[in-house]
Amino acid sequence: MNYAFTHEFAAQADEADPLRSYRERFHIPQHNGEDTVYFTGNSLGLQPKSAREVIDQELNDWAKYGVEGHFEAKHPWFSYHEMFAGPLSKIVGAKETEVAAMNGLTTNLHLLMVSFYRPEGSRYKILCEGKAFPSDQYALQSQVEFHGYDADDAIIELYPREGEHTIRTEDVLAKIEEHRDEIALIMIGGVNYYTGQVWDMKTITKAGHVAGAMVGWDLAHAAGNIPLQLHDWDVDFAAWCSYKYMNSGPGSVSGVFVHEKHCTDKDIKRFAGWWGHNKDERFKMEKRFDPMPTAEAWQLSNAPVFAMAPHKASLDIFSELDMSKLRTKSEKLTGYLEFVVDQISANSENVNFEIITPRDMNQRGCQLSILCHGQGKALFDHLSKNGVIADWREPNVIRIAPVPLYNSFEDVYRFGKILEEAV
Numbered sequence: 001m002n003y004a005f006t007h008e009f010a011a012q013a014d015e016a017d018p019l020r021s022y023r024e025r026f027h028i029p030q031h032n033g034e035d036t037v038y039f040t041g042n043s044l045g046l047q048p049k050s051a052r053e054v055i056d057q058e059l060n061d062w063a064k065y066g067v068e069g070h071f072e073a074k075h076p077w078f079s080y081h082e083m084f085a086g087p088l089s090k091i092v093g094a095k096e097t098e099v100a101a102m103n104g105l106t107t108n109l110h111l112l113m114v115s116f117y118r119p120e121g122s123r124y125k126i127l128c129e130g131k132a133f134p135s136d137q138y139a140l141q142s143q144v145e146f147h148g149y150d151a152d153d154a155i156i157e158l159y160p161r162e163g164e165h166t167i168r169t170e171d172v173l174a175k176i177e178e179h180r181d182e183i184a185l186i187m188i189g190g191v192n193y194y195t196g197q198v199w200d201m202k203t204i205t206k207a208g209h210v211a212g213a214m215v216g217w218d219l220a221h222a223a224g225n226i227p228l229q230l231h232d233w234d235v236d237f238a239a240w241c242s243y244k245y246m247n248s249g250p251g252s253v254s255g256v257f258v259h260e261k262h263c264t265d266k267d268i269k270r271f272a273g274w275w276g277h278n279k280d281e282r283f284k285m286e287k288r289f290d291p292m293p294t295a296e297a298w299q300l301s302n303a304p305v306f307a308m309a310p311h312k313a314s315l316d317i318f319s320e321l322d323m324s325k326l327r328t329k330s331e332k333l334t335g336y337l338e339f340v341v342d343q344i345s346a347n348s349e350n351v352n353f354e355i356i357t358p359r360d361m362n363q364r365g366c367q368l369s370i371l372c373h374g375q376g377k378a379l380f381d382h383l384s385k386n387g388v389i390a391d392w393r394e395p396n397v398i399r400i401a402p403v404p405l406y407n408s409f410e411d412v413y414r415f416g417k418i419l420e421e422a423v
């Protein structure tokens with residue numbers, strides 16, 4: 001695309017955008033009576049306008065049926081979670097039997113590590129990214145300590161080379177090779193929350209398996225953002241949250257992927273609950289746990305229907321699209337943001353913006369992380385005062401995510417104008 005930092009260009013690009021009408025399906029937060037420039041869909045996605053109706057449906061059915069709603073409700077609660085397998089499997093590139101919506105993300109990481117972090121003898125270490133999202137760090141650390149290891153010894157962290165911000169695949173592969181007889185589990189965020197770097201999940205998963213390790217991915221910043229092929233990449237397990245790119249509301253339900261080859265293994269160790277039990281026999285309340293031959297085997301409890309209702313509203317929208325269409329727009333839109341930021345940086349004597357997210361589109365989703373050399377926080381405050389909702393991280397990094405489902409080229413243009421004013 002031949003970009004130009006003009007209103008005319010942005011308007012034309014929006015006009016030509018086949019996904020432009022999706023913006024109207026979401027509530028855009030307001031600032032002084034105007035739409036904000038909402039660039040934090042990587043933190044909390046916007047509310048689908050249909051969410052209220054979907055929640056109301058369940059409130060009404062609860063009022064009308066009481067307990068009978070488990071089978072009589074329009075979307076029976078007994079099987080409420082089953083509605084999500086179809087759309088989720090498309091979003092993450094899985095079979096329907098390999099995904100389940102349940103719990104919160106960190107809870108699911110623990111449940112999955114119970115099954116897939118099985119340290120034994122000299123193979124007990126976990127390879128992960130340095131400066132991982134704090135919850136992931138705490139989860140990994142508490143898992144190794146739970147098994148009686150010392151975190152400083154049992155956790156191997158990956159860091160960028162001196163002077164670089166992102167981690168090279170070749171360095172990951174070298175690290176796997178270096179510790180090949182010690183690594184029990186590789187667990188990394190598929191898209192790094194801070195830099196926006198997309199990892200080469202296929203290559204790393206394969207290398208992990210060659211070394212004899214299990215490989216899991218935290219897809220909090222990947223699901224709904226980039227195309228994924230978890231089944232074909234032979235990933236052992238993954239989990240994500242639905243409130244970032246999947247627009248399902250604050251703290252909304254997480255999703256898990258467990259590869260088919262593990263789903264059908266009845267002997268795998270796990271923490272079990274009744275909603276993971278063979279559903280045809282669930283109400284016989286028999287003594288022995290008989291796991292479903294699907295990712296649902298990791299489910300513990302019956303579905304929290306009100307928390308899941310907005311997830312339904314959101315996935316109904318995703319079902320109308322496919323990830324490749326979203327991706328096509330995402331590349332153009334983020335490319336435009338990159339162009340605008342570079343241009344402002346080149347024309348300014350006061351600031352220098354360094355985009356620490358990879359320049360290569362194959363190594364990023366829609367987020368750009370911008371390191372501000374100069375007046376970072378003041379500049380961020382100016383953005384906020386003028387209706388830009390972005391994210392600030394110490395030291396001096398602004399994260400912005402133009403989300404292809406509801407952000408426009410006009411948003412990027414307006415952002416650029418406000419940024420230009422600030423510098």
Ligand SMILES: *Cc1c(COP(=O)(O)O)cnc(C)c1O
Binds near residue numbers: 104133
């Ligand atoms: C957002 C995010 C989380 C949040 O965890 P919750 O259990 O949903 O609170 C965890 N890990 C990563 C990598 C995240 O980006």
